[in-house]
Amino acid sequence: VQLVESGGGLVQPGGSLRLSCAASGFTFSSYSMMWYRQAPGKERELVAYISPTGGSTPYKDSVKGRFTISRDNAKNTVYLQMNSLVPEDTAVYYCKVSTSGRTYWGQGTQVTVSS
Numbered sequence: 530v531q532l533v534e535s536g537g538g539l540v541q542p543g544g545s546l547r548l549s550c551a552a553s554g555f556t557f558s559s560y561s562m563m564w565y566r567q568a569p570g571k572e573r574e575l576v577a578y579i580s581p582t583g584g585s586t587p588y589k590d591s592v593k594g595r596f597t598i599s600r601d602n603a604k605n606t607v608y609l610q611m612n613s614l615v616p617e618d619t620a621v622y623y624c625k626v627s628t629s630g631r632t633y634w635g636q637g638t639q640v641t642v643s644s
Contacts, residue, residue, distance in 0.1 A: 530554040530633040532624050537638030540614055544642070548609040550624035550635055558582075558602040560628055564609045566620035566640075573623070577609060591617070614642045 536548040550562070561580050567573040577588045577598035586598050597610040607624055621637040 530626065530628065530631075532626065532633055532635035534622065534624055534635040534638040537622060537640045539641045539643065541644050542615055542642055544614050545610070545612045546614065546640060548611065548622055548638060548640075550607045550609075552605045552607070552624075552626065555626070555628050557605040560626050562598075562600060562607040563625045564598060564607070565623045565625055566618075567623070567637075568617075568620040571620075576622070579607060611640070614640075616642045618642050 531553045533551045534548060536546060538546060540546055559581055561578060563578045564576045565573050566576050575589060576592055577586065577596060579586050579598045579600050583600050588596060595611065595613045600607045619640060619642050621639050623637045624635045626633050
């Protein structure tokens, strides 16, 4: 299993970024996918979740209405569209999948929101 995140960077407050997580090594369309983030000095936290067909997408309260998780099962990729970014969104963002009783993480992508 391999998860590769991309799309992070430096953005001003109020800006947008779209993160991608390309997956391989498992049947992507059969598994829920998750985005987590970890800010400096803080624990890793769940940001968004998407069911295998995309029909269920609960979010962390602080990102509701600003972030949108989606997936393209034909491309084995999950996305996180982040709008109206604030400095508190600064963190390393990771995608995660649990398959066959094991959990896999990507290497993470840094998002920095600063003027």
